Each structure stands twice: as structure tokens, then as C-alpha cells.
Amino acid sequence: MYELLQAILANSEEKDALQQLIFALDGSGKRYFLRNEILQAFSQYCHQSQKPTYFYYSSSIGKLIQYTHEMILAEGSTWLVVRPKIASQEVWRLTSELSQFDFMSPQALLDVSDRLVNADEPNILEIDLSSFYEASPSISDPRNIGQGLAFLNRYLCSQMVTDPHYWFELLYLALSKLQYDGIPLLIGKSIPSGIHLARQIHHAIKFLSEQHPEEPYAKFRVDLQELGFEPGWGNTAHRVLETLTLLEKLIDSPQPALLEAFVARVPAVFRVVLVSVHGWVAQEDVMGRDETLGQVIYVLEQARSLENKLREEITLAGLDMLGIKPHVIILTRLIPNCEGTYCNLRLEKVKDTENAWILRVPFGEFNPEITNNWISKSEIWPYLETFALDAETELLVQFSGKPNLIIGNYSDGNLVAFLLARRLQVTHCHIAHSLEKPKYLFSNLYWQDFETQYHFSLQFTADLITMNAADFIITSSYQEIVGTPDSLGQYESYKFFTMPHLYHVVDGIDLFSPKFNMVPPGVDERVFFPHSQIEDRNPQLTKQVQNLLFHQQDSQIFGDLEQPYKQPIFAVAPITSIKNMTGLAECFGQSQELQAHCNLIILTSKLNLDEATNPEEAREIQKLHDIINRYHLHGHIRWLGMRLLSRELGEAYRVVADYRGIYVHFALFEAFGRSILEAMISGLPTFATKFGGSLEIIDDRSDRFYINPTDFPGTAKRILAFLEQCDTHPEYWQEISTWVSQRIHQKYNWQLHTNQLLSLTKMYSFWNLVSPEKCEARVRYMESLFHLIYKPRAEKLLNGQ
Known part of the structure; x- marks a missing residue:
């Protein structure tokens, strides 16, 4: 980052651009700016100054602006929080005339942030947890963040190779402590050390190799106890032999795969x-x-x-x-x-x-x-x-x-x-x-x-x-941990921050x-399963849910569909501003082409203002009714304000899939998105917000199914492109349906x-x-x-x- 800043200040054109950008932001009257505001202001500057495209994306200042997540204009200086790579934030201060730049500590940034809200307290409590993680092993590559178990397996195996006697004694100690309500498990008191354990494993393996593989443990329990081995190694001679052999191999040649396999067999959780x-x-x-x-x-x-x-x-x-x-x-x-x-x-x-x-x-x-x-x-x-x-x-x-x-x-x-x-x-x-x-x-x-x-x-x-x-x-x-190149992770947001008059968090979590x-x-695959799995569907329930979604009159249902057999766009979410059902309705209302192709069916838990339990719900309910009226969506929308039983909801996804519909998750931000899993495993092609965990669920390498919930025209265009491809190639909908269902089944299941x-x-x-x-x-x-x-x-x- 030092070299990048030096290059900007050494280039008169780029230095002038940075100065003009700061002037433009300063003129807004605000002092604290976030990434989207900074990018928008820089884009406007480039457009007004007729800068070539490369200047926005690949010039030194363009790169700096892309890396900048926060900017503070205060006390004659410009403060930048830059993020040159995932999980790595730096603080830099530029002087007003852009003649000098300095690398600053998080404490300095938090102090100046406090002064923005008139909360200058030199002796405020500082919370710094970095020292508690310094001596612990740490992941070095940001791409491996979140893979702690794999890291520990590799680390422990490397330590066992470096100092095998010490680490095997620790492993012996851990195994010897296992018990259930006073009943010793795995290792008895007659095995006093790791060295003795290694010898006894050899004798036990020899004994077990002479037994019939399916011999029940009860038949040879006493023999193993005489060797020092208590219950917990397995239920048959073959299973016990396998487990002890895993441990013997781990002692002789520590490898992560062996350690993982052995630990999975240790009876330690009841x-x-x-x-x-x-x-x-x-x-x-x-x-x-x-x-x-x-x-x-x-x-x-x-x-x-x-x-x-x-x-x-x-x-x-x-x-x-x-x-x-x-x-x-x-x-x-x-x-x-x-x-x-x-x-x-x-x-x-x-x-x-x-x-x-x-x-x-x-x-x-x-x-x-x-x-x-x-x-x-x-x-x-x-x-x-x-x-x-x-x-x-x-x-x-x-x-x-x-x-x-x-x-x-x-x-x-x-x-x-x-x-x-x-x-x-x-x-x-x-x-x-x-x-x-x-x-x-x-x-x-x-x-x-x-x-x-x-x-x-x-x-x-x-x-x-x-x-x-x-x-x-x-x-x-x-x-969820460290976000994307464009956004901070949820845990990353706790790295450093101020709570004026309360405390400063200088280092709040070790992301590595x-x-x-x-x-x-x-997902519960007894309830949520592909629509093509006809043998597991209840025809009576299908008919009931179909009527509910498309035809039934009820005080908790708004809207009659003029053409109920058009492809449905389906959405399920609570009525909150973050879940953004109002944004989806407005996107649909602004697109005559979408209305020509599809009906919009939304499922929330509430429909009427008198059901709201807080002001936010009331605002969103009223806003949704207003949007329906403003865009004359009567005849094109069904709004169900009711809670469905799980089996009814599962069938609702499948019924929408029967109509070759799609699912849209329009949240402004979604940490993960449970309904995305439910829709996809049911076989519904799914469009989901690009802000949050849905990026990883959909794994959309061709960028077809990510949507920006603040870009209504862009979202409509993306959905229409999919529908038109389905019209041109009728097999395409089924290909996507099969793919999304298999993805959830294989990667997002409770057994894993x-x-x-x-x-x-x-x-x-x-x-x-x-x-x-x-x-x-x-x-x-x-x-x-x-x-x-x-x-x-x-x-x-x-x-x-």
C-alpha cells in the first residue's frame, strides 16, 4: 500500500484526481464515508472529467479507491481504511495538501472517529485481544480461513513428527481421561503410559487378527481388558481391529487423514x-x-x-x-x-x-x-x-x-x-x-x-x-468470517471499532x-425434496397447496391472478426491511416484460397492518400495499400472509417447480439463506442476492443467478434472460433444476x-x-x-x- 500511495502522489494527474475527489466528498457536508459512497463519487469524477475507462479500474488511484472501505475527513487530514486483501485492513492518513502520508494505528483512527461525534476521551478503555492469540498456531493463507479442523490436523501431525514421544504421551493422556459416568473408556489403569500403550496395541492387534471379523465385542471384552483396553474401540472384532490399526499407523506415521479418521471414532460425546x-x-x-x-x-x-x-x-x-x-x-x-x-x-x-x-x-x-x-x-x-x-x-x-x-x-x-x-x-x-x-x-x-x-x-x-x-x-x-474482496465479513467487522464513551476495540478477534x-x-430432506420425486409426494397435499397458491380466497390472501398458469416467481421471507419483499414487488412492478411472463407469489407471515408487532413491520406492510397499488399489480400478484406448516411449505416449493417457476431471494443482505436451500433442493432455479452467504450456496461461476437487490432493471434483465433461454431451449429449465437440487443434496446436508x-x-x-x-x-x-x-x-x- 505504501508503494501505491507513493505512486499516486508522484503522479500529478492522479494526485489531482484524488484531491478533486476529496473536495467533492467534503462538499457533501458529511465527514464519514463508506465504500459505496466513495466508489460512486469517484465514478462521477471520472465521468465528468472524461477519464478513460482504465483510469477508474487500473490506475493507481483507481486501485486505491477499490481497496478503500472507509474514509474520514477530519482535522485537516484524510483518513483511509484500506483493505488490499481479504482479512487485512490498514489505516493511512493523508495531509490536507497531499504532501505526506502516514501508516496509522487503529487506536488513532478510533480516536478521530470519536471526535466526529464529540466524544473525545483520551483514557477510554481499550480492548485488545491480540496477545492471547500470538503464541497460538495461526493460519497464514486467507484462502484457508474457516478450515480450522484441517489446519489443526496438519499442525498436530507435524508436531508429532517433530517430537513424537511428547505428543504421543499427550494423546495417551487425552484417551486415558475418557469415561462415561465413572465407567472408563478405551484405556484402563493397567496401561500407565504412552509407551506401554504402543506395546499393548501390538498385542491387541495380534489377538484380534485371530478372531472372526464379525465376532461381537461382548465375546472378547474380557480378553481386551486383560490387555488394558476398556470398551469403546468397536462393536465387532473387525471394527476394534480397524480402530487400533488406525492408532498404530498414526503413531508410526502421523498423517492428517489418519488423525481425522481416528478422532472420528473416539467415543467422547454423549x-x-x-x-x-x-x-x-x-x-x-x-x-x-x-x-x-x-x-x-x-x-x-x-x-x-x-x-x-x-x-x-x-x-x-x-x-x-x-x-x-x-x-x-x-x-x-x-x-x-x-x-x-x-x-x-x-x-x-x-x-x-x-x-x-x-x-x-x-x-x-x-x-x-x-x-x-x-x-x-x-x-x-x-x-x-x-x-x-x-x-x-x-x-x-x-x-x-x-x-x-x-x-x-x-x-x-x-x-x-x-x-x-x-x-x-x-x-x-x-x-x-x-x-x-x-x-x-x-x-x-x-x-x-x-x-x-x-x-x-x-x-x-x-x-x-x-x-x-x-x-x-x-x-x-x-x-460470514471475512466477507468478499468488496465487503467486510461479519466477524471481520469486530476486528476494530469504537463505542464512544464506552470502549475502543483495538483488536477484537483473530480472523486467522x-x-x-x-x-x-x-435441510430436512423428508420435507424438502425434488418436485420430480413423485413417489414421495401426497397428491391430496399437492392439490391443497396448489389451490392455496393460485386460487383460494382467504382473509390472509391478497390478489387474484388473471392468468394463474403463467410461470410463477416465488419468494418466502419475513416482512422486514432487510428481507426486502417490497424491493422485489417494486422490481416486478417496474418491469412490464416480467409481468407479461410471470406471476409474483410471495409468502410472508403477515398481511395486514393490525398484525404488525413493531414499527418496522408496519412500515413494510404498508409499503408493500402501496407498491401493489402504484404499479397496478392486481391480477399479477398473490400475497399470502400466513405461516405454513413445514410439509405445506415443502410442497409449495414443489408446486411452483411443477409450473416451471423460479425462486427469488431479494434480501439486501443475507448471512446464509435457509429458504435458498429449501427452494434449490426442491428443484427451483434460484436467483439470490449477491450480498452475503448466498454467493457460496449458489456457486454461480457464470454469474447468471446472482442479483443486486438495489438494481431493479438489472435484476429484471437477468431473470428475463433465463426465462427466454428456457423458452428457446425447453430442456434448459430442467437442467438447472436438476443441478441446483443435486448441489444442495451433496453439499448442504445434516449428515455432513x-x-x-x-x-x-x-x-x-x-x-x-x-x-x-x-x-x-x-x-x-x-x-x-x-x-x-x-x-x-x-x-x-x-x-x-
Whole structure:
């Protein structure tokens, strides 16, 4: 970056261009500019100055502007936050006459940012976590960020080659600690060391090679115990032999593939807690409210998959003969005023499982008028600490012991998971799904303006605590961590930022830490499956859903289609500004060609203003009605404002596919996009926002199905191009339909997710064992932030201050 800035200032044309750009931005009266504003201003300058095309894209100043994500004009200087490559931000300051440029620290940028809002505090608290990661192994190539498990496998194998005796003794120590309710697993007390273990493995392999491969473990259990091996190696002679052979090969020749295969077989996880605190968690027609629906579906499906996989692992390890069973609990809050649902039921079995349960614990009754009812996620913060303490007691009773893994969901669920994991000394997995900070522009700089409504001081502090305290982090996509070349990742936005009058985050997260792992979720393929899978479809349900989508009259359905058999454009989303249903309707309304080709069918949970639960919903509902009237979309649009059961929703996707329709996800930003998975696996060609995780789901190498939700003409043109190609080549729609369905089935499925999740749990539990001092220091720091910042602010909110 130094060379690039030097080249600009040494070139009179480019230096003048930069000066003119700064003058233009300065004339707007603003002082803080984001990337899109900077690019737009530079584009206008190039157009007005009749600069050649190369000047915008490939001149030195063009490259600088492309790299610049923030610009501040303050105190006679121009401050640039540039991002020359993914996960790497630099701060540079240019003097007013552009005679000098200096590399600056994040602290300096945060100070000048504070002064923009009259919040100059030289002694403000600085949060810097860099030292806690310095001594830990770190990923070097940004392309490998999010592949922490693979990195740790390679790292540990290299260490075992370098110092085999030391690392094998650590591996022995980890294996010898395994037990279930006092029952020793894998290694007995008669094997006192790693060296002795290696010798006994050789004897055990010789013994097992003489047994019939299908000989049940129970028949030779005593023989293995005499050699020092306890249950857990396998359920047959062949399985035990395989597992011990893997370990022997790993000792002799450490390789990542061997380590991964062996760790996958280690019986170390039996009891799992999934924390989803605020989500109105129940089943069937009460699966969450709009702000939590995706989370509730996620944890229910994850719980089913985990219980099934753990049961399989226990059986293959030969532990079912000891009466060991998996136990999975979804921990949420009990809501006394449950509005006719089961959310006031303490314990509810998860359907299609043998031993997975929803455990509901009530909030402490600080104010029953509040705590007896559902509480929005922005107001839930004061109740989480006492909830965690009460939940600890309930979990220990329910499990009759401690869990092996606690999974937090969203900011609030992860804070509870952090408190529980810390007290119980249990592995903590952090899943955010979608971090709130990047969704709201300048949410940290102007946090005090948002505080009454959103309480960002609590949320952002909770995020910092939990993402750093967690043993490992699961994300659904790469961009969730570090974004794209054009945009910051959600976690990357926590790297450095200011909360004026509260604190400065100088270094908030190590993006290169191996704790980050991409493990996308799946879909329930019993409910969501290809429309061509006729044998699994219910003709009566198909007819019912078809009538609902195209013909049925109902107070919760708006619009009659003049030509119901035109190709449908289908969209499913809550009625929020981020999900942008109003933008899709306006895009459709502005394109007469789209209206000629298609009908628009949208499914939200609400239709009428009196159903809105907050001002944002009311605005979006009214705006959508206004757009329909303004563009005279009557006869071209169906708006269903109702919650469909899962089986009905699955069939809705398939019915739209029967009509050779398409699915459009028009969100302004989408962290991942569950409905995209559902639509694609159903066989619907899918167009989705290019801002967020959908980029990785669709994997659109030819750039045909990405859309810019702020570019209505461009989106319409892209959809029409696809429809016209389908008209010209009738087989094209089916080719795309088959491709998208197979992509989801092969890459986004719960079996893959659960296999990876359990492997991560085992590996990071081992990692914490071999480097406990590094983790302990970091978590102690997080405890300090909780007690000194989070807790006092939560108490103020509870007291109405």
C-alpha cells in the first residue's frame, strides 16, 4: 500500500484526481464515508472529467479507491481504511495538501472517529485481544480461513513428527481421561503410559487378527481388558481391529487423514446442549416467531441429526451394551403466557427422536408482567445470567451428569453457553447465524442513538465475549468470517471499532485463528425434496397447496391472478426491511416484460397492518400495499400472509417447480439463506442476492443467478434472460433444476454437518487439553468484560435506566 500511495502522489494527474475527489466528498457536508459512497463519487469524477475507462479500474488511484472501505475527513487530514486483501485492513492518513502520508494505528483512527461525534476521551478503555492469540498456531493463507479442523490436523501431525514421544504421551493422556459416568473408556489403569500403550496395541492387534471379523465385542471384552483396553474401540472384532490399526499407523506415521479418521471414532460425546434462549421454541405450527423462525428450525433439525449420529457412534463403538445412550437437550426459556402453544411445558420430546428434548427454564421473575411473556431479542439481556444459573441446575438433573458439548445460537444463546461452559468446564461451540453489528450502518459509532431500541452496547459486548471465549466457531460460509474482496465479513467487522464513551476495540478477534470452521447446515430432506420425486409426494397435499397458491380466497390472501398458469416467481421471507419483499414487488412492478411472463407469489407471515408487532413491520406492510397499488399489480400478484406448516411449505416449493417457476431471494443482505436451500433442493432455479452467504450456496461461476437487490432493471434483465433461454431451449429449465437440487443434496446436508461438528468437538477438546494456559488466560479476560461492562449495563436495563 505504501508503494501505491507513493505512486499516486508522484503522479500529478492522479494526485489531482484524488484531491478533486476529496473536495467533492467534503462538499457533501458529511465527514464519514463508506465504500459505496466513495466508489460512486469517484465514478462521477471520472465521468465528468472524461477519464478513460482504465483510469477508474487500473490506475493507481483507481486501485486505491477499490481497496478503500472507509474514509474520514477530519482535522485537516484524510483518513483511509484500506483493505488490499481479504482479512487485512490498514489505516493511512493523508495531509490536507497531499504532501505526506502516514501508516496509522487503529487506536488513532478510533480516536478521530470519536471526535466526529464529540466524544473525545483520551483514557477510554481499550480492548485488545491480540496477545492471547500470538503464541497460538495461526493460519497464514486467507484462502484457508474457516478450515480450522484441517489446519489443526496438519499442525498436530507435524508436531508429532517433530517430537513424537511428547505428543504421543499427550494423546495417551487425552484417551486415558475418557469415561462415561465413572465407567472408563478405551484405556484402563493397567496401561500407565504412552509407551506401554504402543506395546499393548501390538498385542491387541495380534489377538484380534485371530478372531472372526464379525465376532461381537461382548465375546472378547474380557480378553481386551486383560490387555488394558476398556470398551469403546468397536462393536465387532473387525471394527476394534480397524480402530487400533488406525492408532498404530498414526503413531508410526502421523498423517492428517489418519488423525481425522481416528478422532472420528473416539467415543467422547454423549450429551449435548443446544442453547436457543429467546426463540418461542416449539414444534410444528409454533416454530418460532419471525425474528427467530430460522433459528428454531435449525436447532430442531440439528438436534435430530445429532441424536441419530450419536446413537450410531455409540453402537459402532460397542457402548450400547453398557446401556449408554445419547442425550440431546435444546435449552430455551419457559414462557408462562404461551398463547396456546407448548412453550409453557417444561419438557417436550423432539419428534422423530428417542432421547432429544426441549427443556424450558423460566426467567427469574424480576417483573412477572414482563418475564411471563415473550420478550424480544433486543430486551432479553438482563435475564440471561440468572437463566444460565437456573439452567445449570436443571441440566445436571436432566442429564444426571455434565454435558460434553454446549452449542450457543445467536448472541444471547452464546452468552448463556459461555456462562454454562465456564462453570461446567465443557467445550463451547459458538454459532452466530447472523451478527447484528454489520446490518446497521454506523451502529457502533452512534450506538447511543440506537440504545433505547436495540441495546447494542450489550449485544456487541456479548458478541466480543462469546466469540473469543468459545472453543470453536461454526459459520455457514466463508464470507460470514471475512466477507468478499468488496465487503467486510461479519466477524471481520469486530476486528476494530469504537463505542464512544464506552470502549475502543483495538483488536477484537483473530480472523486467522483455527477456531473458525465452515460447517453449513442442511435441510430436512423428508420435507424438502425434488418436485420430480413423485413417489414421495401426497397428491391430496399437492392439490391443497396448489389451490392455496393460485386460487383460494382467504382473509390472509391478497390478489387474484388473471392468468394463474403463467410461470410463477416465488419468494418466502419475513416482512422486514432487510428481507426486502417490497424491493422485489417494486422490481416486478417496474418491469412490464416480467409481468407479461410471470406471476409474483410471495409468502410472508403477515398481511395486514393490525398484525404488525413493531414499527418496522408496519412500515413494510404498508409499503408493500402501496407498491401493489402504484404499479397496478392486481391480477399479477398473490400475497399470502400466513405461516405454513413445514410439509405445506415443502410442497409449495414443489408446486411452483411443477409450473416451471423460479425462486427469488431479494434480501439486501443475507448471512446464509435457509429458504435458498429449501427452494434449490426442491428443484427451483434460484436467483439470490449477491450480498452475503448466498454467493457460496449458489456457486454461480457464470454469474447468471446472482442479483443486486438495489438494481431493479438489472435484476429484471437477468431473470428475463433465463426465462427466454428456457423458452428457446425447453430442456434448459430442467437442467438447472436438476443441478441446483443435486448441489444442495451433496453439499448442504445434516449428515455432513453433524459428522464435522462432532469431529470438531473432539479435536478442540483435545487441543484445550494440550494448551490449556492459552485458553484460560483469554477466557479470564472475557470474564472481566462480562463483570465490568456487560453485567452493570444489563442491570441498568433491568432497572429501567
